[in-house]
Amino acid sequence: NINDAGQPRITTCINEKWAKAYLAFGSNVGDRMDYILQALSLLKSESHVRVINISSVFESEPMYFKDQNPFLNGCIEISTTLIPTDLLKLCKRIEYLDLKRTKDFDNGPRSIDLDIILYFDANGNSIQVNESDLIVPHPRMLERTFVLEPLCELIPPLVTHPLSAEPIVDHLQQLYDEQRPEDILWKVIPLRNIPGSNKERFLKYKTVTQYDDLTGTSQRVTVSPTTMMAIMNTTPDSFSDGSTDNTDVDILLKRVETICNDVLNHYENVIIDIGGCSTRPNSVQPTTEEELIRTIFLIKAIRSHPTIPQEKVILSIDTYRGKVAQQAIEAGVDIINDISGGNFDDTLFEIVAQYPKVAYVLSHIRGDITTMTKCASYDLNSEYNPPESCIDYLNTKPCDTGSKKYNLSRIIGGELSVRYKKAIDASVLRSQLILDPGIGFAKNLKENLSVIKQLPLLKNYSLYDDSDQRYVNFRNIPVLLGPSRKKFIGTVTKEDIPENRDFATGSVVASSIGFGADIVRVHNVRDCVKSAVLADALYKSI
Ligand SMILES: Nc1nc2ncc(COP(=O)(O)O)nc2c(=O)[nH]1
Numbered sequence: 001n002i003n004d005a006g007q008p009r010i011t012t013c014i015n016e017k018w019a020k021a022y023l024a025f026g027s028n029v030g031d032r033m034d035y036i037l038q039a040l041s042l043l044k045s046e047s048h049v050r051v052i053n054i055s056s057v058f059e060s061e062p063m064y065f066k067d068q069n070p071f072l073n074g075c076i077e078i079s080t081t082l083i084p085t086d087l088l089k090l091c092k093r094i095e096y097l098d099l100k101r102t103k104d105f106d107n108g109p110r111s112i113d114l115d116i117i118l119y120f121d122a123n124g125n126s127i128q129v130n131e132s133d134l135i136v137p138h139p140r141m142l143e144r145t146f147v148l149e150p151l152c153e154l155i156p157p158l159v160t161h162p163l164s165a166e167p168i169v170d171h172l173q174q175l176y177d178e179q180r181p182e183d184i185l186w187k188v189i190p191l192r193n194i195p196g197s198n199k200e201r202f203l204k205y206k207t208v209t210q211y212d213d214l215t216g217t218s219q220r221v222t223v224s225p226t227t228m229m230a231i232m233n234t235t236p237d238s239f240s241d242g243s244t245d246n247t248d249v250d251i252l253l254k255r256v257e258t259i260c261n262d263v264l265n266h267y268e269n270v271i272i273d274i275g276g277c278s279t280r281p282n283s284v285q286p287t288t289e290e291e292l293i294r295t296i297f298l299i300k301a302i303r304s305h306p307t308i309p310q311e312k313v314i315l316s317i318d319t320y321r322g323k324v325a326q327q328a329i330e331a332g333v334d335i336i337n338d339i340s341g342g343n344f345d346d347t348l349f350e351i352v353a354q355y356p357k358v359a360y361v362l363s364h365i366r367g368d369i370t371t372m373t374k375c376a377s378y379d380l381n382s383e384y385n386p387p388e389s390c391i392d393y394l395n396t397k398p399c400d401t402g403s404k405k406y407n408l409s410r411i412i413g414g415e416l417s418v419r420y421k422k423a424i425d426a427s428v429l430r431s432q433l434i435l436d437p438g439i440g441f442a443k444n445l446k447e448n449l450s451v452i453k454q455l456p457l458l459k460n461y462s463l464y465d466d467s468d469q470r471y472v473n474f475r476n477i478p479v480l481l482g483p484s485r486k487k488f489i490g491t492v493t494k495e496d497i498p499e500n501r502d503f504a505t506g507s508v509v510a511s512s513i514g515f516g517a518d519i520v521r522v523h524n525v526r527d528c529v530k531s532a533v534l535a536d537a538l539y540k541s542i
């Protein structure tokens, strides 16, 4: 059954109908994310396979054989014309022929492992296989959170396991209820190595499912330390610190060193968000060339500075322009912080997709810098009647879809999920994404306060939409909040001068972390980092 090229001959399904399969990937040798990315691109290059969706990537301790490196795992949703046994041959070819995997013993270290977890024929019927070298559904999937958690990002919560007939989310919950250490997963956002170093860099978030005694429901919550994002605006007119020394590289580098001293004795890394273009309402936007002049020099200066701890300093650029993003990435930036959700420049998602180890902040906005204040009306009293097929889940169970109290998070979640699908369709990976509900962007006082309070709902948002047969959820995607010195704080505290709002910002930082913010973006890092570590102690027992 071997063709002339010495490769296993593969048989396609009857009359080339597209079946659906879910694969699990794992790696714990070498640059684990690179092996996973190579396997993904090899799958995408197969004519008999279409990659539909890819889960987050999780790090976890090894199961079974403990004395080996931690694994990176995730799941892939594909459609394929290959029958299961030939899909297995393709996976083995990718592992052993293409990526030169070696297998010393069962459950041992591996550069890449591709397993078939579930297989459904073109009519959606689950296919079972019981052969010596292939068993589908995967016989050990129900004991593995590193398979079920990523799988639950790809399938609607009520999909049942073909043999147990129980919802897969319930199997996952049963594992979590056992509270086994190996079931703890860290959601990772892979970043590029610092040039010359082979140390893998990640943003990491430990998310657990916590039972809430008050509401009787379980929610995904973050229990790992908050990440601080320090604002470094290099604009002359930024509303809160537009001073003239925003272009003096020595002064700016001194500020970077101060930020490192303030944050790195509390946290293991810090994000520095460089902004060359103020985005306060109605601000005049500089030209692309001007924005480049204001920002690229600083990224290069930081990345070549001898005493700044490069591994720990994660650089971000606050831009909605593709050209600026591209040059910033080439200069060494790790995150594209785009307040526009990819709305202002069609090339942005394609550029981000070229760099799978660069993160992207997907933010909610309506309109643009000059019109967004007029788009701040949200019809919260509308009877929420999702279209027949749009089953609205919160906390992985269909919620009482009629209740209005969820409407703001549904509206914002729904509008964010449109941008999410565009990003995924442009081949941006879920593992690159950070969400931001966009405080102060097309939102009035009430909405800004509700957005913070309804953060748990946004983090657990999910929607299955029959119109495009796509299930979108934000499970395990870290959330960034940028409340610092903003107007809503000034209105509530009756403080018109932005620089005088830092103490109040500290309170908002603490409560945002209480509601589930994973990253907080602030001007006054020295004071706000204290609010953050206190909030971590109070809300996450860190
Ligand atoms: N955390 C973690 N532990 C593991 N232990 C054993 C195997 C062996 O799996 P196999 O039975 O599919 O070879 N894979 C993993 C893994 O992917 N992640």
Ligand SMILES: Nc1nc2ncc(COP(=O)(O)O)nc2c(=O)[nH]1
Residues within 6 Å of the ligand: 231, 233, 238, 239, 240, 275, 278, 279, 280, 318, 337, 338, 339, 361, 363, 436, 438, 439, 480, 481, 482, 483, 484, 521
């Ligand atoms: N991700 C993100 N980025 C942002 N950039 C600028 C501003 C405007 O505030 P600034 O002018 O003080 O930077 N706010 C945000 C925000 O809320 N989230």
